[in-house]
Amino acid sequence: MADTIKYLLEEKDIPKTWYNIAADLPKPLPPVLHPGTGKPIGPDDLAPIFPMSLIMQEVSTDREIEIPEPVRQIYRQWRPSPLYRARRLEKALGTPARIYYKYEGVSPAGSHKPNTAVAQAFYNKEAGVKRLTTETGAGQWGSSLAFAGSLFGLEIEVFMVKVSYQQKPYRRALMETYGARCIASPSEETASGRSILARTPNSTGSLGIAISEAVERAVQRDDTKYALGSVLNHVLTHQTIIGIEAMKQLEMADDYPDVIVGCTGGGSNFAGIAFPFIGAGLRGGRKPRIVAVEPSSCPSLTKGRYAYDFGDTAHLTPLVKMHTLGSTFVPPGFHAGGLRYHGMAPLVSHVKELGLIDAVAYPQLSIFEAGVTFAKAEGIVPAPEANHAVRAAIDEALRCKREGRSEAILFNLCGHGHFDMQAYIDYFAGKLVDQPYDEKELAMALAGLPSVAAE
Numbered sequence: 440m441a442d443t444i445k446y447l448l449e450e451k452d453i454p455k456t457w458y459n460i461a462a463d464l465p466k467p468l469p470p471v472l473h474p475g476t477g478k479p480i481g482p483d484d485l486a487p488i489f490p491m492s493l494i495m496q497e498v499s500t501d502r503e504i505e506i507p508e509p510v511r512q513i514y515r516q517w518r519p520s521p522l523y524r525a526r527r528l529e530k531a532l533g534t535p536a537r538i539y540y541k542y543e544g545v546s547p548a549g550s551h552k553p554n555t556a557v558a559q560a561f562y563n564k565e566a567g568v569k570r571l572t573t574e575t576g577a578g579q580w581g582s583s584l585a586f587a588g589s590l591f592g593l594e595i596e597v598f599m600v601k602v603s604y605q606q607k608p609y610r611r612a613l614m615e616t617y618g619a620r621c622i623a624s625p626s627e628e629t630a631s632g633r634s635i636l637a638r639t640p641n642s643t644g645s646l647g648i649a650i651s652e653a654v655e656r657a658v659q660r661d662d663t664k665y666a667l668g669s670v671l672n673h674v675l676t677h678q679t680i681i682g683i684e685a686m687k688q689l690e691m692a693d694d695y696p697d698v699i700v701g702c703t704g705g706g707s708n709f710a711g712i713a714f715p716f717i718g719a720g721l722r723g724g725r726k727p728r729i730v731a732v733e734p735s736s737c738p739s740l741t742k743g744r745y746a747y748d749f750g751d752t753a754h755l756t757p758l759v760k761m762h763t764l765g766s767t768f769v770p771p772g773f774h775a776g777g778l779r780y781h782g783m784a785p786l787v788s789h790v791k792e793l794g795l796i797d798a799v800a801y802p803q804l805s806i807f808e809a810g811v812t813f814a815k816a817e818g819i820v821p822a823p824e825a826n827h828a829v830r831a832a833i834d835e836a837l838r839c840k841r842e843g844r845s846e847a848i849l850f851n852l853c854g855h856g857h858f859d860m861q862a863y864i865d866y867f868a869g870k871l872v873d874q875p876y877d878e879k880e881l882a883m884a885l886a887g888l889p890s891v892a893a894e
């Protein structure tokens with residue numbers, strides 16, 4: 440009786456709309472500011488880097504945003520994604536809790552990211568764009584956009600953080616298999632890259648630097664735009680398909696979550712699973728406890744400051760209000776590359792400030808321990824990023840055991856770890872350490888935050 444249970448929807452149940460939480464917020468998001476004038480920007484300011492359809496989604500307050508039919512057709516390849524009840528994990532933990540996980544590793548790139556990559560490629564193609572530039576850390580976003588680009592015949596150029604470019608050849612090979620061009624960042628191809636290299640020739644790069652390079656390339660050519668895999672409102676909106684499906688699947692299970700857990704890098708997969716439930720709560724429904732989980736070596740939500748900051752290192756992006764560690768902050772080396780960003784999605788930061796979510800941080804040894812426990816019980820090897828959510832879900836289940844409570848716990852298993860086995864090899868070899876971030880560096884990065892009159 441203790442075997443895994445799978446809740447499957449049919450193709451016809453793929454949602455027809457994404458959910459936009461802006462419609463239900465008790466207080467609107469603080470405005471996005473122009474880096475030069477400090478004044479709120481308008482849609483036209485973003486036109487050099489994004490197509491207008493996506494800009495309008497970025498500022499929309501409509502509750503439901505229609506999923507274009509061609510995007511739904513592509514989603515059919517892996518959506519609706521399965522929801523599982525982790526009966527074997529429950530048994531292994533001896534918990535009275537019911538643990539559910541939504542599995543996004545079934546997409547071609549192996550994570551939730553194609554949910555937005557396909558949508559962004561569609562809107563860019565529709566706007567006549569020929570080429571998209573982007574950045575990638577560990578390579579998950581780059582490979583997802585490369586996949587989407589191959590579907591729509593778009594040229595894809597990916598600036599990959601140099602240390603990952605050298606250490607993670609398989610994701611790079613995957614991008615190249617889909618036909619994308621992958622460039623180690625910092626590179627000689629942009630002024631931002633050249634200026635970093637002039638100062639630090641051995642720079643191993645960062646996401647902030649790679650974003651600067653990708654944005655710079657996009658503004659140089661009319662036929663080229665930029666795509667971001669997380670953080671922005673429209674990206675979070677695209678990912679809500681995860682939570683909308685999970686709600687229907689929990690109805691099949693005749694259950695409703697008491698606790699919802701997601702890991703947070705830029706915040707998109709977390710928002711994807713959580714926002715539809717937060718929205719239902721804001722409209723008078725039940726209010727589950729919502730937990731965002733981040734690495735303790737890059738703790739933007741738990742240790743960052745809620746302030747206006749740049750999205751990139753060269754300060755080419757607009758200023759957004761978010762939990763930030765400072766745009767110059769470089770976290771110590773750890774294995775969840777997808778969680779290394781200095782900031783957090785403004786929408787996730789905003790709901791945190793409104794008290795609608797909690798945040799916790801875990802060091803990497805404890806998250807790998809949880810990932811191994813999960814893999815032994817359920818068979819799926821989670822991505823290192825996803826292990827953060829697994830850790831918090833297991834801890835919630837153990838709390839239920841101590842308290843003798845039978846709560847329902849839902850978490851997002853945002854990707855598989857098949858391209859990250861080196862991290863598991865290092866973990867088993869005892870080579871992983873819990874490296875705290877440098878307090879002095881954080882203080883310096885925070886001291887460098889831009890001063891903004893509107894605050």
Ligand SMILES: *Cc1c(COP(=O)(O)O)cnc(C)c1O
Nearest residue numbers: 669704705706707708777824854
């Ligand atoms: C990119 C990535 C993340 C982090 O990004 P979010 O926008 O916070 O979701 C987490 N998990 C996986 C598997 C990823 O690929």
